[in-house]
Amino acid sequence: GLGVGRLLGTTGMVTLDPGFTNTASCTSDITYIDGDAGILRYRGYPIAELATSSSFLEVAYLLINGELPDSQTLERFERRIGRHRLLHEDFLSFFTSFPSSGHPMAILQAGIAGLATYYEDTLNPHDPYERELATVLLLAKVPTMISYIARRAIGLPLLYPDPKRGYVEDFLNMTFGMPYQVHDIDPVVVRALDMLLILHADHEQNCSTSTVRLVGSSDANMYASVAAGVGALSGPLHGGANEAVLRMLDTIQSEGLSTAEFVRKVKNKEDGVRLMGFGHRVYKNYDPRAALVKATAHDVLGRLGSDDGDRKLEIAMELEEVALSDDYFISRKLYPNVDFYTGLIYQAMGFPTKMFTPLFALGRLPGWIAQYREMMDDPAKRIGRPRQVYTGEPERHYVAMHRRE
Numbered sequence: 521g522l523g524v525g526r527l528l529g530t531t532g533m534v535t536l537d538p539g540f541t542n543t544a545s546c547t548s549d550i551t552y553i554d555g556d557a558g559i560l561r562y563r564g565y566p567i568a569e570l571a572t573s574s575s576f577l578e579v580a581y582l583l584i585n586g587e588l589p590d591s592q593t594l595e596r597f598e599r600r601i602g603r604h605r606l607l608h609e610d611f612l613s614f615f616t617s618f619p620s621s622g623h624p625m626a627i628l629q630a631g632i633a634g635l636a637t638y639y640e641d642t643l644n645p646h647d648p649y650e651r652e653l654a655t656v657l658l659l660a661k662v663p664t665m666i667s668y669i670a671r672r673a674i675g676l677p678l679l680y681p682d683p684k685r686g687y688v689e690d691f692l693n694m695t696f697g698m699p700y701q702v703h704d705i706d707p708v709v710v711r712a713l714d715m716l717l718i719l720h721a722d723h724e725q726n727c728s729t730s731t732v733r734l735v736g737s738s739d740a741n742m743y744a745s746v747a748a749g750v751g752a753l754s755g756p757l758h759g760g761a762n763e764a765v766l767r768m769l770d771t772i773q774s775e776g777l778s779t780a781e782f783v784r785k786v787k788n789k790e791d792g793v794r795l796m797g798f799g800h801r802v803y804k805n806y807d808p809r810a811a812l813v814k815a816t817a818h819d820v821l822g823r824l825g826s827d828d829g830d831r832k833l834e835i836a837m838e839l840e841e842v843a844l845s846d847d848y849f850i851s852r853k854l855y856p857n858v859d860f861y862t863g864l865i866y867q868a869m870g871f872p873t874k875m876f877t878p879l880f881a882l883g884r885l886p887g888w889i890a891q892y893r894e895m896m897d898d899p900a901k902r903i904g905r906p907r908q909v910y911t912g913e914p915e916r917h918y919v920a921m922h923r924r925e
């Protein structure tokens with residue numbers, strides 16, 4: 521077979537490892553995962569401790585800088601980000617140049633790449649000042665962008681950032697608030713979203729993060745690299761899974777299927793149906809994030825839930841129960857991943873299904889930035905350039921058009 525292929529005329533053996541199951545592309549100090557034991561740590565801190573005790577921007581600082589900030593440092597970091605939350609006014613016409621029904625991930629990817637045109641003095645990844653500014657600008661402006669995309673999709677006027685509000689609270693206000701009205705955002709909702717963002721903040725060399733690193737390895741600027749990460753995240757096998765879970769629950773509900781019937785379809789691989797939100801390349805045990813999300817789903821739905829949301833949560837829990845006692849899933853070590861329950865919470869908060877994956881992007885942003893910066897400082901950094909095992913035709917000669925059959 522092609523387990524190990526030999527490339528003639530090059531410097532040695534080339535391993536063929538589709539999907540990079542066994543290939544490390546870098547060394548990293550940022551995130552530790554033990555997939556068999558179900559362990560996840562950021563910079564050495566267990567995910568459950570950060571999720572319950574920390575804030576999203578504190579975790580962003582930790583991932584990017586390697587240490588937890590003291591209170592003054594965190595305050596300065598938050599204030600600096602707060603000052604940059606406004607988008608350049610030209611961006612308003614940028615958003616209106618897309619169909620309002622267009623998928624938010626496509627608009628977000630274009631918007632993030634476009635930031636490079638407004639901040640040309642922040643593009644050098646090897647200049648510490650420019651790189652720090654690009655970091656702050658991205659963390660500051662991406663939530664504003666996501667809110668604007670959400671508002672425009674339903675035709676509501678855009679709200680400017682309010683520097684008096686906290687990061688997550690203001691994101692919720694910009695998304696759901698009304699002009700000239702002061703809204704109190706429910707602190708339970710703010711806290712739940714803060715926690716979900718923390719849980720998504722980094723996950724070592726997943727598809728989107730590897731993409732950010734690969735693009736950045738050419739010394740492409742941070743906006744171009746992060747925008748490429750958004751593209752990778754948009755796929756249903758990665759960040760799109762949270763949206764796919766909700767659609768799956770909708771289908772089960774509207775077709776009146778029992779969970780057992782649906783699981784049978786999945787096992788028989790009918791029409792390629794998978795149990796969305798289940799399975800993970802690295803976790804062969806319960807995803808530690810899924811357990812935290814499940815608990816939050818109960819809290820948030822208990823507070824904001826509708827009959828429909830409650831029914832969907834029931835279906836999801838039933839699916840989990842059926843799957844976890846079924847040999848198909850047991851033998852393949854398929855457990856719920858972080859996104860099995862997140863969609864239900866986002867829906868209860870009022871986010872339309874299409875906005876779920878942008879929320880994942882907002883959460884993953886600090887991880888992408890931290891990994892990009894770590895790579896730039898790595899003395900072993902080289903441009904990413906995988907090899908291949910050629911399986912095409914041997915040399916042959918051009919055939920004139922009139923002689924082709």
Ligand code: ACO
Nearest residue numbers: 757758759761786794795796797798799800801852857858
């Ligand atoms: N439902 C049913 N069967 C599954 C599922 C699933 N969700 N996931 C994997 N399998 C089966 C495969 O069919 C395969 O079975 P086979 O050996 O009989 O062919 C076996 O389990 C191994 O699956 P692979 O696709 O080889 O696993 P891989 O590591 O490549 O994929 C992935 C991991 C993409 C997450 C996969 O489990 C999946 O598609 N899950 C559903 C989508 C999802 O939830 N993605 C979110 C991932 S987490 C995230 O991005 C935050």
